[in-house]
Amino acid sequence: MIIYSKLEINRIKDFWELLNRLDTETDYMMYEPNERKAKTTLQELKLDIQDNVIQGFDFLQVATENDKIVGYIRAERGKFERNFHTAYIVIGILKKYRGKGIGTTFFNNLDLWAKTNNIIRLELTVECCNNTAKNLYEKNGFKIEGIRKKSMFVAGSFVDEFYMAKIL
Known part of the structure; x- marks a missing residue:
């Protein structure tokens, strides 16, 4: 059974491990495999979450199964x-857990937070070739607003991204 909750500060290390695993599991996250470990630290992540999420400024929710973090959604105000x-x-959702409704639940919970916190615009980018994610975003009310040409360099090639947004 999947449980959705705010990330507790005592789970930062588990969250850090999820982020690094996602970096190696897919080409669609921002970081290359092991790049996150080279450019940031667990302590920096902890400070960021304490300053922005725990204080209620940003939204960060995790999905867990059997106490293992399997996905997350973050909104930076x-x-x-x-x-x-x-x-x-x-x-980001681990490959094994995709297609099980976790993303949709994340977006439903995000919408509630956004409305409570006077957020009226949610935005994101997605590589144009990532149809699975694009379809999830469209299913949850996001619209393509434009294309960011050659905005990412992945596996030796430049790729375009869709800029998507949802007005609440």
């Missing part, structure tokens, strides 16, 4: 008065 009503979304 705009930091300025002019974009405080927006949030940028990142989602």
